[in-house]
Amino acid sequence: MNDLTPDRDDRTANLKGIGSARRRVEDARFTQGKGNYVDDIKLPGMLFGDFVRSPYAHARVVSVDTSAAMALDGVVAVLTAKDLEPLGLHWMPTLAGDKQMVLADGKVLFQGQEVAYVVARDRYVAADAVELVEVEYEELPVITDPFEALNSDTVLREDLQPGADGAHGPRRHANHIFLWEEGDKTATEEVIGSADVVVEEMIYYHRTHPCPLETCGCVASMDKVNGKLTVYGTFQAPHVVRTVASLLSGIDEHNIRVVSPDIGGGFGNKVGVYPGYVCSIVASIVTGLPVKWVEDRMENLMATAFARDYWMKGRISATKEGKITALEAHVTADHGAFDACADPTKFPAGFFHICTGSYDIPVAYVGVDGVYTNKAPGGVAYRCSFRVTEAAYFIERMIEILAIELGMDAAELRRINFIRADQFPYHSALGWEYDSGDYQTAWDKALKAVDYDGLRTEQAARVEAFRRGETRRLIGIGLTHFTEIVGAGPVKNCDILGMGMFDSCEIRIHPTGSAIARLGTISQGQGHATTFAQILASEIGIPADKITVEEGDTDTAPYGLGTYGSRSTPVAGAATALAGRKIRAKAQMIAAYLLEVHDDDVEFDIDRFVVKGAPERFKTMADIAYAAYNQAIPGVEPGLEAVSYYDPPNMTYPFGAYICVMEIDVDTGEAEIRQFYALDDCGTRINPMVIEGQVHGGLTEALAIAMGQEIAYDDMGNVKTGTLMDFFIPTTWETPHYTTDHTETPSPHHPIGAKGVGESPNVGGVPAFSNAVHDALRPFGLRQSHMPHDHWRIWKAAHDLGLHG
Amino acid sequence: MIPAAFEYYRPDDLQGALALLHEHGDEARVVAGGHSLIPMMKLRMAEVPHLIDLQAIDALRGITVDGNRITLGAMVTQEEIIAHEGLATLVPILREAALQIADPQVRAMGTVGGNVANGDPGNDMPGLMQCLGATFHVTGPDAAREIEARDFYEAAYMTAREDDEILTAVSFDAPNGGQSYQKQKRKIGDYATAAAAVILTREGEHCTGASIAMTNLSDVPVWAEAAGEALIGTDCGEDAVIAAINAMQEAIDPTEDNRGPVAFKRHTAGIILARAIARAWSRA
Known part of the structure; x- marks a missing residue:
């Protein structure tokens, strides 16, 4: 030395x-x-595929006439369900144990559904040929409301045996997919029935969409000389795609190569298998040439996997002092036309039963009803673990409403109900073993960082000024303490299509x-x-x-x-x-x-x-x-x-404390994020800069979801938000400054103690933004106003409270 | 999002463009910045077999200030308006409004002519031009003529311009008084939920002249003459503003869309107008 x-x-x-x-x-x-993205891949002789899509949300397909399209110069093939049927590929299995039409087989069940697949020498000819395919439809009654679906005589899925069990047990109605339950229903009802304080509320987490910058697409290339199929695609799970492709096509798995090149964002949208992949592979096998399919933005928003759409009816009970005694959730989950949720097989509602959150709740029950409607299939985990953002939003809204009922400060209510640091590993009433956590420390650090007491004083002063007619802007303080469950998962209970999630x-x-x-x-x-x-x-x-x-x-x-x-x-x-x-x-x-x-x-x-x-x-x-x-x-x-x-021995449980300070204009419904503080505990921190980037990105997606982003349908099942004019993606202009912070509680079972962070900001961000809106109007009696909190909905909430005179 | 095939023309003078329009009739459209027409073509909602690009016609370009009279060539972009120092002094409302149109990328392409001629009720310039009392200059196969902005709009996408005419310029006098353009929108790039253009002249504590126009609250821009009159002779105080709002409400006819229901739009229109009046009055 x-x-x-x-x-x-x-x-x-x-x-x-x-x-x-x-x-x-x-x-x-x-x-x-x-x-190098999928659409950058150009192979010699490559053909292009494009879809004829249904303009109707529910209709019988009387006939499909492809003759005019086939006559167009440059068109190589037009595939319909009839062409795929001999191969057994007109339907395909979904990740959720259901099956989905690849191309319309007798009827269509959502607007934008794939009806025919045109293959042409370039994408311009393909687009022209799409216009030339003549489809005769006979319109059927449309159901866009899951509650109506469960009471309707209109049967959406005529392919399913009436009364026969589905992949997750009995179906009690033709439009019912499953009832999935966890926890002790009887005990929960008993506690709630005799509790000091009970609040009941319907919390809706609206339908939205991951909308990655790059849409979904693939290039399928069948080499007929050596018998090898290569598929380049926007796949979040390339190995699973290879296995599924082998099982579906009968091609030996060693003869299939799946490549995910650079991917421009996924957020869950690119987990599942779409008809575009199947049709491209078939088209390449039939023609012996490479076939590219890349959807456009409207197709992405309309037809590929959506997220959320959970109607969560909750009851929470507590003692007079605010100690929570029980939680009950009954969810009506709108899955659209096919159950194509991307969840581990045994969990049709994902990990929604993490909905006891950061709190020591002795007894709880969850029941989730999956329902078919005339909407696009999906139900993917949009920048969250499976249904965890729904769970976090549910409990963080219920806590706020309980605080109102108790007349308690919501920060204090959380504090007295946290799982204590000495309780870890903690076994939740709904069956999870939380590996580690120190919620009180994180919470105290967050409240101190924003000067919580000072903010409450300022908020109260603003309310007084508002009542005196001196201002039309109110302050909302949005609190959230979330606990995630990520890192699926232990092979003993987590698999996708039978493949263990190692x-x-x-x-x-x-x-x-x-x-x-x-x-x-x-x-x-x-x-x-x-x-x-x-x-x-x-x-x-x-x-x-x-x-x-x-x-x-x-x-x-x-x-x-x-x-x-x-x-x-x-x-x-x-x-x-x-x-x-x-x-x-x-x-x-x-x-x-x-x-x-x-x-x-x-x-x-x-x-x-x-x-x-x-x-x-x-x-x-x-x-x-x-x-x-x-x-x-x-x-x-x-x-x-x-x-x-x-094979992980357990999930990991990242957590965080987020506080959003927002000003809302009661007259225009505009909201301004004045401050956003995000404390994340993701265990061991591998790269603080990458973590900060993840938190910024996730919070911005949370901002979008909470404040305006939605996939909305009219009564006819038409998608009302199919372009980026109406589907909200924040730009730098709408994105506020974020202050990030952390505590570090390593996972005891992970080799380096890391827990994962990419999705925490979306899980914690949505309730923080939403709670801020609610909190601004809380002094005037608001309990629950559904997201997204765009201008007119905030305005309406204020209007319904009589704040417009 | 791929348009049907079309022929593309790029004439270098107005006569060439007019000749093409005449030749192809209903099958031809002129395109300026393209930010309205091209998306419609990509959605195949507009079928344009013959697309005539006006970019190469120098006579349609340029900002002219002649004393108090301002002329904007049809192909002047929003970006050029924003960057023009003389306009910022003479007609500050023009820059104020242009800065609230779409985003910088779109403003680099979007033109005054395209914005006013397309007849899209969401566009900001038509209402502003009505507020300014501007004149639109159009040229047809035989002659040129002038149409007042306040007479130009008939219904959504329907205007007084004939199909064989091209809008070549807009002109107006630099207004006296205080001005303000207020716009509420959901996000950058969005059309207005409600927007108001207000110009007020003032002597002491009295309003001596008022012009008010509203955007995206009907199928045409709305020049609310009675709303302006409600302010004249007043001190633009609370009662006068309420009277102006009430008069404006008579003139608008909003419809429900993703921005919200009619009641919300009417309420917002009133708030935005009140803010525009207050701002213009403070500048008068």
């Missing part, structure tokens, strides 16, 4: 490992327009001390290439800058269930750490050999192995990597590689 030897801090910094605000390695190409990492260390890691997940903007390299850097002592992270090609990457539900870091991140530890174990043996000491006499030190008690005797990881490939070491195989498949 001398002055030129880097000290330990420098060596640690050089790794850019866990905790480093390492810049995103992906951004160099994205900011220069050098990304994930994987495979590492190869190159002789000169750099590395490649491949994972079963796929980044859609999360920055995996940046952050997973950081995990490895800390685990194996090779600088993150010398580690390539690769995902998305099923021919090279190990099998994994993909990226959604904040599962990448909890599951694939754990696999990465454990694969790294296998590398390190072998490296230790090599180092000991090189240093001529026993294995137990060397220890890992940042980027090297040192002889215990003699740190000047060491071998760096670069030395060890070189030796692994160039030196015969007795009893040790050459090479330095490892693979790990990680």
